[in-house]
Amino acid sequence: MFTIATWNVNSLRVRLPHVIDWLQDKQPDVLALQEIKLTDDVFPSEALQEIGYQAVFAGQKTYNGVALLSREPATNTITDFPSLDDPQRRVLGANFGDIRVLNLYVPNGSEVGSEKYAYKLNWLQHLYQYVQAEREQHEKMIILGDFNIAPDDRDVHDPEAWQDSILVSPEEREALQKILDLGFHDSFRLFESEAGHFSWWDYRAAAFRRNRGVRIDLILASDALKPLCASCDTDVEPRKLERPSDHAPVLAQFDC
DNA sequence: ATGGTGGCGCGGCCA
Numbered sequence: 001m002f003t004i005a006t007w008n009v010n011s012l013r014v015r016l017p018h019v020i021d022w023l024q025d026k027q028p029d030v031l032a033l034q035e036i037k038l039t040d041d042v043f044p045s046e047a048l049q050e051i052g053y054q055a056v057f058a059g060q061k062t063y064n065g066v067a068l069l070s071r072e073p074a075t076n077t078i079t080d081f082p083s084l085d086d087p088q089r090r091v092l093g094a095n096f097g098d099i100r101v102l103n104l105y106v107p108n109g110s111e112v113g114s115e116k117y118a119y120k121l122n123w124l125q126h127l128y129q130y131v132q133a134e135r136e137q138h139e140k141m142i143i144l145g146d147f148n149i150a151p152d153d154r155d156v157h158d159p160e161a162w163q164d165s166i167l168v169s170p171e172e173r174e175a176l177q178k179i180l181d182l183g184f185h186d187s188f189r190l191f192e193s194e195a196g197h198f199s200w201w202d203y204r205a206a207a208f209r210r211n212r213g214v215r216i217d218l219i220l221a222s223d224a225l226k227p228l229c230a231s232c233d234t235d236v237e238p239r240k241l242e243r244p245s246d247h248a249p250v251l252a253q254f255d256c
Numbered sequence: 257a258t259g260g261t262g263g264c265g266c267g268g269c270c271a
Contacts, residue, residue, distance in 0.1 A: 010263070011263055014263070063263095108270080203271090204259075205261085207260095207261095
């Protein structure tokens with residue numbers, strides 16, 4: 001069994017105790033982190049090593065930053081799309097055995113029509129190009145992370161209120177669909193077709209308590225991995241802790 | 257309709 005998870009931790013410095021507890025509880029082979037919000041020189045490699053996890057990472061000051069924590073070493077690591085020169089650290093690709101893993105922190109986009117929205121759509125185009133090329137080289141591939149896109153209205157607590165806004169706009173959803181059309185599957189939807197299952201809840205207005213969230217943290221499995229996917233679940237428990245991340249971890253299991 | 261919270265870092269940006 002190969003188990004892999006994604007978690008936007010919103011500062012690894014603050015959330016390190018939660019991450020360590022969760023790793024010890026769930027023991028995944030790989031955990032992809034987003035928004036670590038720290039520079040490489042202060043990455044907590046030793047604390048993770050002590051509980052049996054190695055790390056590769058691409059950090060920056062204050063914002064963004066991604067990492068892959070794993071029991072076995074990562075190989076063939078990349079931290080950028082070849083076609084995009086971007087100072088923002090949002091991409092981390094690596095192999096774990098014969099599985100190609102791509103950890104993403106997709107830009108939020110702020111507001112539809114804004115400069116940040118244009119950056120998001122452009123970034124997604126470069127992602128598409130990269131995945132298109134990678135797909136030809138790797139049968140077993142997993143793309144996971146904070147996509148900052150809710151795939152469809154089941155993934156939004158109040159679709160009418162959210163209509164055409166950031167995270168759900170048609171252009172964003174089309175960009176995600178294009179990537180799925182390269183031969184990927186939303187693991188969560190292989191097992192659950194009902195609405196109301198979320199991975200992010202705003203810190204404000206008691207959104208978590210009222211389950212007013214969106215499902216934007218995804219694990220995409222390639223065609224070859226789809227039949228091997230045994231489960232995919234959101235773990236809401238860490239969201240209930242003191243000083244939680246605003247995102248919950250999502251964990252998938254594969255029979256390989 | 258607005259503001260509500262949290263992280264970084266100490267004012268304002270970002271989510």
